[in-house]
Amino acid sequence: MKRPRHILEAQQFEVGLIEQLFRRAEWMSRQVKAASWEQTTSILPGRMMYSLFYEPSTRTRMSFETAAKRLGMQVLGSEDAGTYSSRSKGESDDDSFQVMSSYRPDVIVVRHDREGIRSLASKISSPVINAGDGAGQHPTQALLDLFTIQTKCGRLENLKIVMIGDMKNGRTVRSLAYLLGKYTNNQITFVAPYELKMSGDILDYLTKHKLRYIETDNLAAAIKDADVIYATRIQAERGMDQPTYDRVAGHFRVTPAELNRAPQQAILMHPLPRVGTGTIQKVKLANGEVVSVKLLNELDPACDSNPRAAYFDQAYNGLPVRMALLEWVLAD
Ligand code: NCD
Numbered sequence: 001m002k003r004p005r006h007i008l009e010a011q012q013f014e015v016g017l018i019e020q021l022f023r024r025a026e027w028m029s030r031q032v033k034a035a036s037w038e039q040t041t042s043i044l045p046g047r048m049m050y051s052l053f054y055e056p057s058t059r060t061r062m063s064f065e066t067a068a069k070r071l072g073m074q075v076l077g078s079e080d081a082g083t084y085s086s087r088s089k090g091e092s093d094d095d096s097f098q099v100m101s102s103y104r105p106d107v108i109v110v111r112h113d114r115e116g117i118r119s120l121a122s123k124i125s126s127p128v129i130n131a132g133d134g135a136g137q138h139p140t141q142a143l144l145d146l147f148t149i150q151t152k153c154g155r156l157e158n159l160k161i162v163m164i165g166d167m168k169n170g171r172t173v174r175s176l177a178y179l180l181g182k183y184t185n186n187q188i189t190f191v192a193p194y195e196l197k198m199s200g201d202i203l204d205y206l207t208k209h210k211l212r213y214i215e216t217d218n219l220a221a222a223i224k225d226a227d228v229i230y231a232t233r234i235q236a237e238r239g240m241d242q243p244t245y246d247r248v249a250g251h252f253r254v255t256p257a258e259l260n261r262a263p264q265q266a267i268l269m270h271p272l273p274r275v276g277t278g279t280i281q282k283v284k285l286a287n288g289e290v291v292s293v294k295l296l297n298e299l300d301p302a303c304d305s306n307p308r309a310a311y312f313d314q315a316y317n318g319l320p321v322r323m324a325l326l327e328w329v330l331a332d
């Protein structure tokens with residue numbers, strides 16, 4: 001039997017394949033902008049996507065489901081799979097996925113609350129797409145991020161990228177770092193509070209791929225000559241009480257004053273969602289205790305009118321890039 005084409009981690013994509021996917025994503029984007037659905041719905045008619053989200057999502061789920069339907073696919077699934085599946089009765093995810101795979105969906109898109117989609121995927125015959133697994137990876141986000149950089153900056157080499165915020169728990173920056181490591185002469189500056197520094201596995205990979213990286217807490221200096229500024233949310237839901245959150249969240253916030261230190265042609269990205277100051281989030285701590293944490297905005301909405309702001313275009317790119325990815329996964 002043919003081996004399923006999974007999307008599990010960003011590093012599985014080679015440069016040649018990325019170029020091919022981006023050419024297709026550009027074509028998909030033209031169809032989306034012209035609403036030429038008769039061109040796209042004939043691409044994967046009658047194929048079926050399962051969409052299972054064990055963690056909250058707005059962009060990833062909606063863009064995947066929209067992508068599938070615009071390609072002519074059928075979609076089944078759950079936006080709250082943890083609650084509305086037999087996991088709530090104590091079933092293991094391995095059992096659930098074995099059964100679902102036996103119904104022969106053409107692809108299963110999973111957002112999981114724990115790392116380890118690779119092991120789930122290895123046990124079933126359906127292709128699996130990782131739509132974010134715990135603090136692990138988010139490969140389709142990294143591809144749409146890279147597509148955005150190519151579209152806006154015109155290149156994927158010789159770039160200075162500044163990543164700000166939660167490097168430890170942020171799966172988007174982890175996956176994007178893997179992809180940037182595939183191109184020559186890029187430099188990543190990680191600006192993170194000490195507690196949320198980028199982990200060793202990524203730093204080792206970058207060293208192995210001869211990509212220069214810097215770790216600093218000097219945001220102003222890092223931004224000064226950046227081509228790409230990539231802000232991220234502090235992932236309070238990965239277990240942070242208020243004192244910890246307050247200590248790490250106030251550190252690095254992107255405001256218009258900060259952003260205006262960057263070169264004119266720099267772009268400001270963010271995977272979204274950004275948090276609204278004062279929002280209350282319920283968080284489960286490692287000891288099982290549930291606490292409420294008051295959040296602080298890491299990306300000031302006043303930046304939206306700055307010409308460098310690219311995050312809404314970035315979010316849009318999720319649709320054409322995921323259309324191209326579904327087409328690739330399901331190619332005969
Ligand atoms: C990100 C995620 O889920 O990892 N969101 C997204 O998919 N665009 C980023 C985040 O939640 O902070």
